[in-house]
Amino acid sequence: MSFLSTALDRVKPSPTIAVTQKARELAAMGRDVIGLGAGEPDFDTPDHIKEAAKAAIDAGKTKYTAPDGIPELKQAICAKFARDNNLGYTPAQVIVCTGGKQVLYNALMATLNPGDKVVIPAPYWVSYPDMVRLAGGEPVIVECGIENGFKMTPAQLEAAITPNTKWFIFNSPSNPTGAGYTADELKGLTDVLLRHPHVWVMTDDMYEHLAFDGFQFATPAQVEPQLYDRTLTVNGVSKAYAMTGWRIGYAAGPEKVIAAMRKIQSQSTTNPCSISQYAALEALNGPQDFIEPNNVMFKRRRDLVVEGLNAADGITCPVPNGAFYVYPNIAGCIGKTSAGGTKIETDEDFATALLEEENVAVVFGAAFGLSPNFRISYATSDEALTEACTRIQRFCANLK
Ligand SMILES: Cc1ncc(COP(=O)(O)O)c(C=O)c1O
Numbered sequence: 001m002s003f004l005s006t007a008l009d010r011v012k013p014s015p016t017i018a019v020t021q022k023a024r025e026l027a028a029m030g031r032d033v034i035g036l037g038a039g040e041p042d043f044d045t046p047d048h049i050k051e052a053a054k055a056a057i058d059a060g061k062t063k064y065t066a067p068d069g070i071p072e073l074k075q076a077i078c079a080k081f082a083r084d085n086n087l088g089y090t091p092a093q094v095i096v097c098t099g100g101k102q103v104l105y106n107a108l109m110a111t112l113n114p115g116d117k118v119v120i121p122a123p124y125w126v127s128y129p130d131m132v133r134l135a136g137g138e139p140v141i142v143e144c145g146i147e148n149g150f151k152m153t154p155a156q157l158e159a160a161i162t163p164n165t166k167w168f169i170f171n172s173p174s175n176p177t178g179a180g181y182t183a184d185e186l187k188g189l190t191d192v193l194l195r196h197p198h199v200w201v202m203t204d205d206m207y208e209h210l211a212f213d214g215f216q217f218a219t220p221a222q223v224e225p226q227l228y229d230r231t232l233t234v235n236g237v238s239k240a241y242a243m244t245g246w247r248i249g250y251a252a253g254p255e256k257v258i259a260a261m262r263k264i265q266s267q268s269t270t271n272p273c274s275i276s277q278y279a280a281l282e283a284l285n286g287p288q289d290f291i292e293p294n295n296v297m298f299k300r301r302r303d304l305v306v307e308g309l310n311a312a313d314g315i316t317c318p319v320p321n322g323a324f325y326v327y328p329n330i331a332g333c334i335g336k337t338s339a340g341g342t343k344i345e346t347d348e349d350f351a352t353a354l355l356e357e358e359n360v361a362v363v364f365g366a367a368f369g370l371s372p373n374f375r376i377s378y379a380t381s382d383e384a385l386t387e388a389c390t391r392i393q394r395f396c397a398n399l400k
Helices: 006-010 015-028 047-058 071-085 099-111 127-134 154-160 183-194 225-230 255-266 274-285 291-310 347-358 382-397
Strands: 094-097 117-122 138-143 165-171 200-204 231-236 249-252 374-377
Touching: 006 127, 015 347, 047 274, 071 094, 071 231, 071 249, 071 274, 094 099, 094 255, 099 127, 099 165, 099 200, 099 231, 099 249, 099 255, 117 127, 117 154, 127 138, 138 154, 154 183, 165 183, 183 225, 200 225, 225 231, 249 255, 291 382, 347 374, 347 382
Parallel strands: 117 138, 117 165, 165 200, 200 231
Antiparallel strands: 094 249, 231 249
8 A cells, every 4th residue: 555645646746846946956056047937026025015014923913814814805805806807706705825826726625526627728837737636636638829829719618618527727817828818808718608507717817917018907707797606716916916935815706615715724724824914915905006117127028038039040939918928939949959969859858958058947838738838937137038048049059
């Protein structure tokens, strides 16, 4: 009998965390590594949010909280949904968790039974399929290629749904492609869902505030109010507020699902960190004016990286309208051999050789379910991005 849980056989460790770790190790050995793997902003949490956390500590807000979050924060989340998304929720329909990751995990653990299927467009955020498997469900991966901007079409969604489909996981703007669905594009998908009343939507809106070129964010329950009763709207403070380490995410949806998630949370982490909850309260209720300048900076970096990558032999990089990722295609590099002698048969070979030979850490596309590509997180300095592009261009020019 195996000591370790057989559930572990169904999952693999997060490849994005593995790449970041490998880059850190190489840097610690003295190598001049440029890490473009980590999915987090490079700027610090704004001061007013830090001050709120310090005040919470000084005021002794250091005890257990209600499992689903402090009432003030749940109220602020309701206000956020009303303000930004025109969605009405009551505190009983809201839960706060330890990061967006735990929101998604709790939701899947709370709802999946063996045989349940979850439709996931690829490229996807690395954790979705493994979380589904861990929770006993089956991911149904639908490849959404570069030809449609990495977005799912209504026909693809229609074809993927079966009587066993429980959830459709939707993420816009997307990690790893940065692609955002317009309200019209989203309406095409929600129309399909209206025809399948047994399918619920888990919408991961983590990158809502990171949008460029006038892109207007939209979320399923807003675009199609008839889906309100079967939508879990997931969001968090990690990305827009540069609070990845504070670990606060939240969701709103039908009370029965929120109550089930609360039950799981009460038997696992008890509650999200009390101090972080007060920081998140300030993030949501406090000034939002730093978001716009950050987006101006991100857009500049996006343009820099897209141009630099498109100048590399064999790489095609579309221009995304959100998040802080690009997902270039490297079909033109496959089958070649690097200067260091590595045969590039897959995007993993490409990423490995790029790290070994040019000290640039990117995440290979297979990790996100669509190849041959890689993901760059451009949430780092202009200098690092410029140098990384130079190295990638050199790496590609040397492929024979
Ligand atoms: C699409 C997406 N969803 C969820 C998360 C998880 O966010 P958090 O750090 O709040 O757990 C991430 C983080 O990278 C993400 O990219």
